[in-house]
Amino acid sequence: MKLTIIGAGPGDPDLITVKGLRLLQEADVVLYADSLVSEELINKSDPEAEIIKTAGMHLEEMVELMVDRVTKGKKVVRVHTGDPAVYGAIMEQISILNKQDITVEIIPGVSSVFASAAALGAELTIPDLTQTVILTRAEGRTPVPDKEKLKDLAQHNCTVALFLSATLTKKIVKEFLDAGWSKETPVGVVYKATWPDEKIVRSTLETLDEDMRKNGIRKQAMILAGWALDPHIHDKDFRSKLYDKEFTHGFRKGVKS
Ligand SMILES: C[S@@+](CC[C@H](N)C(=O)[O-])C[C@H]1O[C@@H](n2cnc3c(N)ncnc32)[C@H](O)[C@@H]1O
Incomplete structure (x- = not known):
């Protein structure tokens, strides 16, 4: 017996993968978190399919429904926002499903981190500036392991993407400044990337808190921090080796100038 978890992408219904859409359209039962996944996407499923909204359900309630429909021989899909692998809370579902002899296939999706980078027109890995992106969250009600405090992660001086x-x-801001980042460090915030009411806010560590307040952003936002987000990055002369004419690689021989 099998169930499929599908990454819906960040919001725009066209950003689901071709495979994800096909499996959604073939499903007899579709479960989705109605607070996060676009209704327009769910409307692409079979009109005969049973649609189950899960935002108000707890884990056991939701998994019980999944097990019930799968054991009745239905094709069941669970649609998750962005890519299911990041803050998708899928492992707790999978471990219960596996105990019931249900295997789970995961179809990846476009994570909001990449949709937000696209909205900002940003490359998160700029040659000679940073080659690393950290995907993390600030510590709130959900604790973050001791070795992953933002202040410590910030020591890497790379691009940091903050979910939730x-x-x-x-x-x-305090943690970045304590780690030695300057107040001028660029920060790009994207509220509801790819949704019709998407909002892009370009800020710095100095003004971030005030800019969030001024723009009324309190949820569904991606915060990208680091010099890769510099709005003037195009004026600076960062070049990758990949397209350097003197650089030889498997597909091209470099030429000496
Ligand atoms: C529960 S997590 C799910 C992340 C999701 N799995 C992903 O890959 O994007 C929800 C958080 O993801 C971010 N997020 C999800 N969709 C977003 C969007 N369209 N625009 C900006 N941030 C988004 C926000 O930080 C939000 O608080």
Whole structure:
């Protein structure tokens, strides 16, 4: 017996993968978190399919429904926002399903971190500036392991993507500044990336908290911090080796100038 978890992408219904859409359309039962996944996408499923909204359910309630429908021989899909692998809370579902002899296939999706980078027109890995992106969250009601405190992660001076942290900007700014980041460090915030009411806010550590307040952003926002987010990055001469004419690689021989 099998169930499929599908990454819905960040919001725009066209950003689901071709495979994800096909499996959604073939499903007899579709479960989705109605607070996060677009209704327009769910409307692409079979009109005969049973649609189950899960935002108001707890884990056991939701999994019980999944097990019931799968054991009745239905094709069941669970649609998750963005990519299910990041803050998707899928492992707790999978472990219960596996105990019931149900295997789970996961179809990846476009994570909001990449949709937000696209909205900002940003590359998160700029040659000679940073080659690393940390995906994390600020510590709020959900604790973060001791070795992953933002202040410590910030020591890497790379691009940092913060999920689930829109109401914690005071704390975020303090941790970055304590880690030695300058007040001028660029921060890009994208509220509801790819949704019709998407909002892009370009800020710095100095003004981030105030900019969030001024724009009324308290949820569904991606915060991207680091110099890769510099709005003037195009004027600076960062070049990758990949397209350097003197650099030889498997597909091209470099030429000496
Ligand atoms: C429960 S997590 C799910 C993340 C999701 N799995 C992903 O890959 O994007 C929810 C958080 O993801 C971010 N998020 C999800 N969708 C977003 C969007 N369309 N625009 C900006 N941030 C988004 C926000 O930080 C939000 O608080």
